[in-house]
Amino acid sequence: MTTDVILTRTEGAVLVLTINNPATRNSIGPEFFRAASEALAGATGDPAVGAVVIAGAGDFFSSGGNLNQLAATREITPEARRARLELLHGLIREIRRSPKPVITAVEGGAAGAGMSLALSGDLMVAARNAFFAASYVKAGLTPDGGLTALLAESVPRQLLTQICLTGERVSAERMNALGVVTTLTEPGRAEAAAIEMGRQLAQGPERATGRILDLCRTAPILPLEEQMDREAQSMVASLGDPEAVEGIAAVLGRRSTDFVSLRRTARQGGA
Structure with missing residues (x-):
């Protein structure tokens, strides 16, 4: 399946979902959330799929929500804003209840909702030069997509607070030392390493x-x-x-x- 916002392909028993919006560093929004949720739901019932990899097109995982689109939500009701947000949360829930291992492959960076998406996987592969940023605060916003809960699974409250309050970049190497990133690779190798990991897991019970x-x-x-x-x-x-x-x-x-x-x-x- 191919749409404007997501590319899907299979590598043996591994389903690869690629965020496909390189012009905006793979920003994500409602159309992507719907398409990715549909692909994951399909993988759940597909006996040929043993693992799922989520990656970004080009050299960047995801910059998160498109700020121009987010600014436009000022013109809609709080109820409509919540409905839009629930599309992201629905995707995170779909990942977290998948019976197949979900591996995120991070090149370049993962910011905002892109960081939430990267954290939602069961395992994370990242290039050594990649970074993570809970950048919401810089736009006067607050985290979503389960970012605070997902990050709190791995880091102390004080560090979680620092990351969210400052919005500063955290290197993939530091995230690896904290146990958030499970595998580091050289730049350009994250997706391939994640696929190989997925192939190995797909051989299991x-x-x-x-x-x-x-x-x-x-x-x-x-x-x-x-x-x-x-x-x-x-x-x-x-x-x-x-x-x-x-x-x-x-x-x-x-x-x-x-x-x-x-x-x-x-x-x-x-x-």
Whole structure:
């Protein structure tokens, strides 16, 4: 699928979504939010997709919301502004509930809502020279797209406050040291590295991967007792899953696992 604002392609079992607005450093708005949400929803039910990569066209991830468009929202009602904002929040929710790993690949920079989008993935690959900026305050605005919640999963409150109040750039290398960026690459290599990571993850056990993603997403926000209950539910389900039969047999037999063939057999049996 190709639209003006998003390009989609597949690299093996990896769906690559590319923000396609290089003239504005890949600014994002309602049309992109709708198209990306639709693509992610499609990936959820597509057995051929094992992972998703989100990248920006050219040498920049995303500059966030288009300020000219945002300025125009002064002329609409607060209710209409909220409805527009919910398109962004709907996309972030779609990413955070995806049963497939979502990897963001950051070149150049990620600012404003672009930073929110970069943070929303399960893993993040970034070029060493990239930067991140919660630049809302410089335009007299406040963060959206879950930026404060997503960043608070990785950094102390004081650092979160500094990043949001100053709007200053934070280097990818510092974000890597903080654990926000999971992999650093040389400039121009972030997307390729993210795709390779996605290919590796797509070889894993599909249902166990989805359960792990769900647990990792709730771990920072749920109390210990509730999280352990969720872990217990997932382990009980996993122990009765054919994936565990293959995985345990492979470990005990000192051989490589073959979850891909297992999935193929299961789908053929259900066809």
